[in-house]
Every structure is written in C-alpha cells, then in structure tokens.
Amino acid sequence: MDEPQLLKPRYRTMWLGVLAGLASMMLAWTLHRMLAASQRLPGDTVFTDHSDSPMWLLIQLVDLAGGVAAGMAAAHWSQRWSWRAVAGVLAVLVMNGLMETPSSHDGFRMLMSFLASPVGLLLGACYYRHLERTRPEVHVPPVSIDHLQVPDTPYNEAVVVGALCFGYFILGSTIAVFSQGGTQAFSDNSLLAIVVLELMLGACALGVLYARGYPLRTLLPRPSWGGALIGAGLYMLTVGCNVLVTGFASDDLTQPVQRLLEGQRSMSALLLLSLVNGVYEEVFLLAFLQRGLRRLGGSNAVGVVLLVRMLYHTYQGPLGLLSVAFFGLVVGVYYWRSGRLFPVIVAHIVADVSALAS
Incomplete structure (x- = not known):
C-alpha cells in the first residue's frame, strides 16, 4: 500500500455515481425496515396487511424521499449530463422491488410500493440534471x-x-x-x-x-x-x-x-x-x-x-x-x-x- 495522499481531489465516474446512489438508497431501506418492523409483533411470521395504516404511508414517503436522494447522489457523482449511473441504480431498484415481499394485498397499493423508489430516483436525477444545465460547471476544490x-x-x-x-x-x-x-x-x-x-x-x-x-x-x-x-x-x-x-x-x-x-x-x-x-x-x-x-x-x-x-x-x-x-x-x-x-x-x-x- 502507498502512503496516503495529503490532498485527494474529487472525481466523477459512472461507478462512483452508482455507488453513491445505492448508498443513499441503503439508508432509506434501513429506515424502511425499522418502520416495518415496528408494525409486527415479536415472533409474528404471518403476513399482515398494514397498508391502511398511517405507518404504511410514511414508509412509502421514506422510499420516495430515499429515491430522490439516490437520484441526486447518482447524478452528482457521475459524469456531467450522463444518465448511465442513474440507469444502473434504477435497475437495482427494480430488481429489489420484484424480489421484495408485497406490503399489501391491494393491487394499486402494491404498485405504489413498487414505484415509490424508482419514481423518486428519476425525480431526483432529473432535478439535478436540470440544475446542471442552468449553471456552468465549477471547479471543485480538493478534499483534505x-x-x-x-x-x-x-x-x-x-x-x-x-x-x-x-x-x-x-x-x-x-x-x-x-x-x-x-x-x-x-x-x-x-x-x-x-x-x-x-x-x-x-x-x-x-x-x-x-x-x-x-x-x-x-x-x-x-x-x-x-x-x-x-x-x-x-x-x-x-x-x-x-x-x-x-x-x-x-x-x-x-x-x-x-x-x-x-x-x-x-x-x-x-x-x-x-x-x-x-x-x-x-x-x-x-x-x-x-x-x-x-x-x-x-x-x-x-x-x-x-x-x-x-x-x-x-x-x-x-x-x-x-x-x-x-x-x-x-x-x-x-x-x-x-x-x-x-x-x-x-x-x-x-x-x-x-x-x-x-
């Protein structure tokens, strides 16, 4: 291993954007699991539909906000005006949604739960790319x-x-x-x-x-x-x-x-x-x-x-x-x-x- 550098400038790549987006989404998923666990009794293994509760709606808002943060992070840490990192994070979110246990028996609410994170991701990425087009690229100082x-x-x-x-x-x-x-x-x-x-x-x-x-x-x-x-x-x-x-x-x-x-x-x-x-x-x-x-x-x-x-x-x-x-x-x-x-x-x-x- 080499000696650590005194200054390390920030750089932007597709893979760094994917990692940043997934990292933001991981925080939302952690909070999602904590809120969902609060709805279940200890030792309960039977699926219970809680989609009519305020907590279920709060969980969907957490997923949506996590998606927005993930979209902005992926856009921020990937190349300017590039959508490849956003597409990579979107593919992971879709795969995770397909494998996740449904949170409701109702078809419309199942769709809401499935789309919360991907829609938030696209909203966040579009907003950040819009900001990039309305302002010139600035030099980012190195991180000490x-x-x-x-x-x-x-x-x-x-x-x-x-x-x-x-x-x-x-x-x-x-x-x-x-x-x-x-x-x-x-x-x-x-x-x-x-x-x-x-x-x-x-x-x-x-x-x-x-x-x-x-x-x-x-x-x-x-x-x-x-x-x-x-x-x-x-x-x-x-x-x-x-x-x-x-x-x-x-x-x-x-x-x-x-x-x-x-x-x-x-x-x-x-x-x-x-x-x-x-x-x-x-x-x-x-x-x-x-x-x-x-x-x-x-x-x-x-x-x-x-x-x-x-x-x-x-x-x-x-x-x-x-x-x-x-x-x-x-x-x-x-x-x-x-x-x-x-x-x-x-x-x-x-x-x-x-x-x-x-």
Missing part, C-alpha cells in the same frame, strides 16, 4: 484528509492505550467463546452498560494521551454530507462481501449471531449504542492505533488493527467474525488510502443500527 503531521505512536503507548480500550472486551469475548452458556442476547440493559463502559474507558484513554502530550484534536473526525454518503457506500460494500459468504452458510454458523439478537431492544438504546460504539472503536482503532503504526507499512498497520478488532468480536462465532473481518479490512484500507475518519464512523454506525434492528 483528516489528519496531517501527527507523530508516530510509541509502541509502549500503543500497547497501554490499546489494552485499556479493548483489553476488557477481548477478555470477555474470549471467555464467552469457551463458556458453555455462550453470550446472552442483547437487551437495553446490556447495551446501556456497554455505552457507559466505553465512555469511561475512552475518558481514561484520553486522559493518558493528554498526560503524554498527544495532540487530541487530531483524533476528531471532520463531519460532512459527502463523508456520510461515502460511509454509507462503505457499509454497502461490506454487505455485498458478506452476502457472497453468508448465502452458503449453515444454521450452525449463524446460531451465535441469532442468539445475540433474540432479546428485545428499544430504539433509543439501539441508536445510543450505535453512535457511541462507532465513534469509540474507530477513533481508537484507526485514528490512534493504525495511524500511529503507519511506520510499519500499510499492510502491517491495517493487519494489526484488524487483528485487535477480530479478537473482541470472537463471541459472534465464525460467521459473525468473518463479517467483522470484511468490515475491518474495508474500512482499514479506506482509511489508510484516504485519511478520512468520518466516513468510517458513519459506516460503523449504520452497520450497528442495521444489525441490532433486525
């Missing part, structure tokens, strides 16, 4: 990376902070692997306990770094709408990698993950855990550890961080560990090449919300 001129982290400091932030979780995950009872299902209490523990350990780690004169401001990401979109794209890439493997997995491999998701969780606890955990892990794994070990070379720095990430996720079983490996490799390589932390945090938050809301 998050962290510049940060000193290398001494090995003893990396070990101390790494053990402080992740040692407890590695120990607990290892014990869960060899215990007969395994890991208990996630609940509101367990999620809030993780939040409190990560806030305490994070505060201690920052205190250690502050006492050693570490530039703490360099650990902060730079939020941006473009970074959020890239983060959604990173999440989609990891989902694609997982689908290629989990489609052939047996029930024995998926059982540990299913056991974790059997408990009932409130949306507030789920969102709080996802936000805190996403920031906590990526700040100390990537911004501190991987960046601090860059003198070892890209492969070694990414590999060390990937190993640590996998060690405290062993309780998820072989299949869950493989998913974590895919995610860690994708975001590790992206951060090494781009130096941008905020998209990785967004990808982590979306991944946690999607997993815990299922």
Whole structure:
C-alpha cells in the first residue's frame, strides 16, 4: 500500500455515481425496515396487511424521499449530463422491488410500493440534471484528509492505550467463546452498560494521551454530507462481501449471531449504542492505533488493527467474525488510502443500527 495522499481531489465516474446512489438508497431501506418492523409483533411470521395504516404511508414517503436522494447522489457523482449511473441504480431498484415481499394485498397499493423508489430516483436525477444545465460547471476544490503531521505512536503507548480500550472486551469475548452458556442476547440493559463502559474507558484513554502530550484534536473526525454518503457506500460494500459468504452458510454458523439478537431492544438504546460504539472503536482503532503504526507499512498497520478488532468480536462465532473481518479490512484500507475518519464512523454506525434492528 502507498502512503496516503495529503490532498485527494474529487472525481466523477459512472461507478462512483452508482455507488453513491445505492448508498443513499441503503439508508432509506434501513429506515424502511425499522418502520416495518415496528408494525409486527415479536415472533409474528404471518403476513399482515398494514397498508391502511398511517405507518404504511410514511414508509412509502421514506422510499420516495430515499429515491430522490439516490437520484441526486447518482447524478452528482457521475459524469456531467450522463444518465448511465442513474440507469444502473434504477435497475437495482427494480430488481429489489420484484424480489421484495408485497406490503399489501391491494393491487394499486402494491404498485405504489413498487414505484415509490424508482419514481423518486428519476425525480431526483432529473432535478439535478436540470440544475446542471442552468449553471456552468465549477471547479471543485480538493478534499483534505483528516489528519496531517501527527507523530508516530510509541509502541509502549500503543500497547497501554490499546489494552485499556479493548483489553476488557477481548477478555470477555474470549471467555464467552469457551463458556458453555455462550453470550446472552442483547437487551437495553446490556447495551446501556456497554455505552457507559466505553465512555469511561475512552475518558481514561484520553486522559493518558493528554498526560503524554498527544495532540487530541487530531483524533476528531471532520463531519460532512459527502463523508456520510461515502460511509454509507462503505457499509454497502461490506454487505455485498458478506452476502457472497453468508448465502452458503449453515444454521450452525449463524446460531451465535441469532442468539445475540433474540432479546428485545428499544430504539433509543439501539441508536445510543450505535453512535457511541462507532465513534469509540474507530477513533481508537484507526485514528490512534493504525495511524500511529503507519511506520510499519500499510499492510502491517491495517493487519494489526484488524487483528485487535477480530479478537473482541470472537463471541459472534465464525460467521459473525468473518463479517467483522470484511468490515475491518474495508474500512482499514479506506482509511489508510484516504485519511478520512468520518466516513468510517458513519459506516460503523449504520452497520450497528442495521444489525441490532433486525
């Protein structure tokens, strides 16, 4: 791997437009699933027509708005006045609509549900292309990376902070692997306990770094709408990698993950855990550890961080560990090449919300 560049200019291609459009649509699909799940009772496996409820109409509006955002994103990140990226996203939406379980028994409402996302996509793309025709093309300034001129982290400091932030979780995950009872299902209490523990350990780690004169401001990401979109794209890439493997997995491999998701969780606890955990892990794994070990070379720095990430996720079983490996490799390589932390945090938050809301 090469050293990350100081400045990386934004460019526009068809495939980047497709990725941006699908990333926007993935956020809408995640919210769609969360709203649809709120209409079903726990353990309910019988199809129930909720198309006469206000929630069903809200879901259609979410799909329409997601389509508009996807159309604008695909047009924004693809070549000027080109429709190829929009056509690619449209093909994916149509295929997804054909394979999706109908949300109503009524034919007209089924058609509404099928057309919401594609119609929104075309509206968003047409609006953005109209804006392009009414204004001249402007030069887009390069996007700076998050962290510049940060000193290398001494090995003893990396070990101390790494053990402080992740040692407890590695120990607990290892014990869960060899215990007969395994890991208990996630609940509101367990999620809030993780939040409190990560806030305490994070505060201690920052205190250690502050006492050693570490530039703490360099650990902060730079939020941006473009970074959020890239983060959604990173999440989609990891989902694609997982689908290629989990489609052939047996029930024995998926059982540990299913056991974790059997408990009932409130949306507030789920969102709080996802936000805190996403920031906590990526700040100390990537911004501190991987960046601090860059003198070892890209492969070694990414590999060390990937190993640590996998060690405290062993309780998820072989299949869950493989998913974590895919995610860690994708975001590790992206951060090494781009130096941008905020998209990785967004990808982590979306991944946690999607997993815990299922």
